[in-house]
Amino acid sequence: MSTGLPIDLYSPDQLSVLMLELYKHTEALRNNRARTRVTKKSDSTPPVTALLLEVLKEFDISVDDLTAAEQLLPKLELIRSKALVVHVILATPPNEDLRHQITQWFRTEIHPLLFLTFAARRDIGGGMLLRAGSHQYDFSFRKQLLDNKAKISEIFIRLQS
Amino acid sequence: METFPLNTTIGFIAMAIISLVSLLWSVSLNNKLIKRPSPKIYEIKMDSSKILTDTDMKDVRDKAQKQLSDITEQATSRLQQSLNNTVDGISARLNDMTETSLSQEFEKYQVSLEALREQSIEEFSKLQKELDTRRNLYSEQLDKKVVAEFKKRMELFDGRLNDVVSTYLVESLGNQVDFGAQANYIISSLEANKDVLKKDILE
Numbered sequence: 001m002s003t004g005l006p007i008d009l010y011s012p013d014q015l016s017v018l019m020l021e022l023y024k025h026t027e028a029l030r031n032n033r034a035r036t037r038v039t040k041k042s043d044s045t046p047p048v049t050a051l052l053l054e055v056l057k058e059f060d061i062s063v064d065d066l067t068a069a070e071q072l073l074p075k076l077e078l079i080r081s082k083a084l085v086v087h088v089i090l091a092t093p094p095n096e097d098l099r100h101q102i103t104q105w106f107r108t109e110i111h112p113l114l115f116l117t118f119a120a121r122r123d124i125g126g127g128m129l130l131r132a133g134s135h136q137y138d139f140s141f142r143k144q145l146l147d148n149k150a151k152i153s154e155i156f157i158r159l160q161s
Numbered sequence: 162m163e164t165f166p167l168n169t170t171i172g173f174i175a176m177a178i179i180s181l182v183s184l185l186w187s188v189s190l191n192n193k194l195i196k197r198p199s200p201k202i203y204e205i206k207m208d209s210s211k212i213l214t215d216t217d218m219k220d221v222r223d224k225a226q227k228q229l230s231d232i233t234e235q236a237t238s239r240l241q242q243s244l245n246n247t248v249d250g251i252s253a254r255l256n257d258m259t260e261t262s263l264s265q266e267f268e269k270y271q272v273s274l275e276a277l278r279e280q281s282i283e284e285f286s287k288l289q290k291e292l293d294t295r296r297n298l299y300s301e302q303l304d305k306k307v308v309a310e311f312k313k314r315m316e317l318f319d320g321r322l323n324d325v326v327s328t329y330l331v332e333s334l335g336n337q338v339d340f341g342a343q344a345n346y347i348i349s350s351l352e353a354n355k356d357v358l359k360k361d362i363l364e
Contacts, residue, residue, distance in 0.1 A: 084362055090343075098344050105351055110359050126343050127350065135361040139350035148333035155328045159321050 004112050005079075006054040010103040012083055012115045014051070019076050021052050022069060029066040084114045089129040091141075093120045168258075172251045176244060183240045187233050194229045 009015060028046035035041075045064045048056075053063065059075075061068040088094075088102060099118060106114045121129070124140035131137075213221070318325070351358065 086362060090347075098347070101344050101348060102351075105348055109351070109355055110362055114362070126346070128343075128347050130358070132358070132362045137354065137358070139347065139354075144333050145329075148329070151332055152325065152329050155332065156318065156321065156325050159324050159328065 004058060004107070006051070006058050007100050007103055007107075008051055009055060010099065010116045012080065012085055012117070015076065015080050015083070015115065018052055018055060019073065019080070021049060022055075022073055022076065025052065026066060026069045026073065029064060029069060032064075033066060079113055082113075084111050085117065085132075086110075086114060087117045087119065087131040089119045089121050089124065089131070091120065091122060091124050091126045091128075094118055168255045169252075172248065172255065175251075176248050179244060179247075183237070183244070187237055187240075190236075191229065191233055194225075 009018065025046060025048055032046070048063060056063060056069070056072075059068075059072055061072060086106060090098075094102070099116075103116055106116060124142050125145070126141035127139045127144065129136065129138055129140055
């Protein structure tokens, strides 16, 4: 059983939505089980989102395994309560590929159960700003360019000669 | 200014010399009169004929001395008067001369000063005009040069702007920057600060 989180599950909000979905899924499974006892006919498994399916797969849980699904809920609740959250600000909203790369890097290099939030701010030009707790890091283009203001005249003179 | 006391001093000295000479002359006259020898013929006559007694001789001598004294006194008085007149004349003359020459000198001095002042004003006016002209000229030349240099620099800057900006971006942001896809830059920034991030996030 893998204890990691799928790469598509990157934010605490997603986790909350996912837990709600899992809770509804377990209810649906419980209802199915009750109906099956009465009618002696098994209903089809209720549909789940791709993300929940991926999470169940990560935890080696079958979609129709009610007991395992019920046990997963407190685990996810524990993960949510202790989750490390890093806020990432980019110049534009990230595409899926960039979001995956950033999430992957943080979970590999920092912590496997780390969550990210993404926001966009045009004025940073490019690069990113990071905020984790009380710490903030500026890897934006704007800062890099402002830190090297003196270079523009230096380059101009160098290119002139 | 120094002429006045000098002339006055000379006048006083001259007066003193004249007074001294007059005094000596009167004393000399007096001595001559006193020492004039009496003609022996009278003594012989007196002795022989007894015309004049000793008393008469004494009276005569007293009279002669008295007359001499009067004459000397008159001469001295006249000389004194003459000296006084001379001194007054000299003094008046000296005053006239001093006033005249001083006034003339002052007038000359004032004329010279006025001429100098006018000349200075004229020279300064010329200098001021020349300075204004040159300043305007240099100012215009400087403005032209500044504008020309500015244009030249701007043309050069425009011509090199692409190179400057590209080089500036590369040197400021590093080689990982791809403005289409910033993933490399972002990941390399994270890698470069991995230890700090890990420490701060996990603490």
